[in-house]
Amino acid sequence: MNASSTTKAVVLLIICTFFWGSCFPIGKHALNEVHALTLVFWRFVIAAICLAIYLKLIGSERFVLTVKQWCWVIGVSAVGVGGLNLGLFTGLEHTEATNGSLIMALSPLMTALIACVARRTLPTLPQCFSLVVSLSGVLMVITNGHLEALLNMAFNQGDKMIFSGMLAWSFYTYCSQGISRWIPVIPYTLVGMVSGAAVIGLMCLATPEVKPFAELLGSSSVGLIEVAYIGLFGTVAGYLLWLNGVRELGSPTAALFFNFVPVFAVLTAYLMGQAVTQLQLVGIAIVILGLLVPRLSVFRKATQAV
Numbered sequence: 001m002n003a004s005s006t007t008k009a010v011v012l013l014i015i016c017t018f019f020w021g022s023c024f025p026i027g028k029h030a031l032n033e034v035h036a037l038t039l040v041f042w043r044f045v046i047a048a049i050c051l052a053i054y055l056k057l058i059g060s061e062r063f064v065l066t067v068k069q070w071c072w073v074i075g076v077s078a079v080g081v082g083g084l085n086l087g088l089f090t091g092l093e094h095t096e097a098t099n100g101s102l103i104m105a106l107s108p109l110m111t112a113l114i115a116c117v118a119r120r121t122l123p124t125l126p127q128c129f130s131l132v133v134s135l136s137g138v139l140m141v142i143t144n145g146h147l148e149a150l151l152n153m154a155f156n157q158g159d160k161m162i163f164s165g166m167l168a169w170s171f172y173t174y175c176s177q178g179i180s181r182w183i184p185v186i187p188y189t190l191v192g193m194v195s196g197a198a199v200i201g202l203m204c205l206a207t208p209e210v211k212p213f214a215e216l217l218g219s220s221s222v223g224l225i226e227v228a229y230i231g232l233f234g235t236v237a238g239y240l241l242w243l244n245g246v247r248e249l250g251s252p253t254a255a256l257f258f259n260f261v262p263v264f265a266v267l268t269a270y271l272m273g274q275a276v277t278q279l280q281l282v283g284i285a286i287v288i289l290g291l292l293v294p295r296l297s298v299f300r301k302a303t304q305a306v
Contacts, residue, residue, distance in 0.1 A: 009248035013257040016241035021264025023234035024097035025272050026226050027089055033223035036089040037204050038212040039230070043085065044197035046231025051190040054236075063183050073179055077192035080172020082199040087165020094158030097274060101265035102283055103162045108258055110170040118174065136286060189239060259288045 030039055065073065092100055116122065172192075179188060204210045216227065245257065262284045 005248055009245045010257075012241045013245035013249075014260060016238050016245065017257050017260040018264045019233045019238040019241070021101060021261040022268040023230050024092070024101045024265040025269035025274050026234075027230055028092045028097045028100075028274070029272060030223055030226040030230070031089070031093050033219045034215045034227065035210045036093055037086075037200055037207060037210045038215045039227060040085040040089050041197060041200045041204055041212045042216060042227050043231045043235055044081075044193050044200060046228065047235040048190060048193035048197055050232065050236040051186065051193060054240075055186055055190065061184055063187070065182055069182055073183060073188065073191055074195050076172055076175045076179065077188075077195040078199050080168050080175070081192040082196040083168025084165045084172070085196060086200065086203075087161045087163075087168060091158040091161035091165065095156050095162065097269050098262065098266050098284070099156070099159055100162045101262040103159060104166050104169075105259065105262050105288075107166050107170050107173070110166065111173045114170055114174045133286060133289060185243060193235075262288070 027039065034042075088100060088104070176188070183191075201212075204212050216224070219227070266281065266284060
């Protein structure tokens with residue numbers, strides 16, 4: 001790997017994390033015009049259409065799955081992709097975008113802990129350190145610095161929903177490591193988008209007050225742009241840029257860039273006029289510290305290898 005390709009991968013990963021981070025405040029603003037289920041439904045539909053066109057243009061290697069494997073792929077996709085977006089965007093109706101980005105920043109760590117449980121191994125000391133420090137930063141923000149809220153388990157409803165979505169995504173990420181041996185990444189992502197659209201579509205049908213087509217057509221131009229942005233840039237472009245970064249730098253190094261997500265969420269929220277408190281800024285610093293410090297040695301080794 002040469003220096004130019006490494007620099008390109010770093011730039012693309014930063015752009016990717018900007019897309020993901022900006023989706024939190026943009027999504028929260030879009031919820032003023034459309035229901036959370038409507039937003040998630042159109043996010044999946046837009047992403048699925050774009051990925052289908054992308055696959056048609058570039059082609060894809062052939063693969064054959066058994067019925068059992070297809071059931072597992074679709075089930076994991078529906079729970080992981082659908083659960084993440086359902087928890088995230090319904091949760092943003094009841095909490096701040098900064099809180100949501102902080103909770104989602106725990107996903108790489110939670111995936112590692114799920115792996116420990118599944119493999120019946122103990123977490124390493126760096127993982128324990130990362131968990132304690134990062135959770136401290138998140139809990140400080142979602143309890144607004146009030147210890148009694150933690151003791152009474154009095155968390156914001158939106159924070160709890162986003163935490164559930166984060167757990168669903170962590171489960172999806174862990175299971176995807178095995179599924180990737182059966183099916184190429186892009187088709188697997190397309191299956192996830194279609195599965196998510198189907199699950200959320202059924203929920204829309206079961207919820208009389210949710211009317212995805214009428215709400216979208218009745219939205220302002222700003223609302224339409226926000227929905228399109230989340231589908232195009234927050235989903236399709238973000239994912240493809242992430243894949244490129246992982247391919248160039250490797251997953252351990254690429255995972256470090258996930259720490260920029262809450263930073264870009266705060267910057268975007270500030271530019272959009274949404275409230276950003278000093279406590280949230282301190283929480284972000286603590287979370288990034290907890291996630292970053294145990295991985296510095298990995299980053300140094302990867303850089304030396306390059």
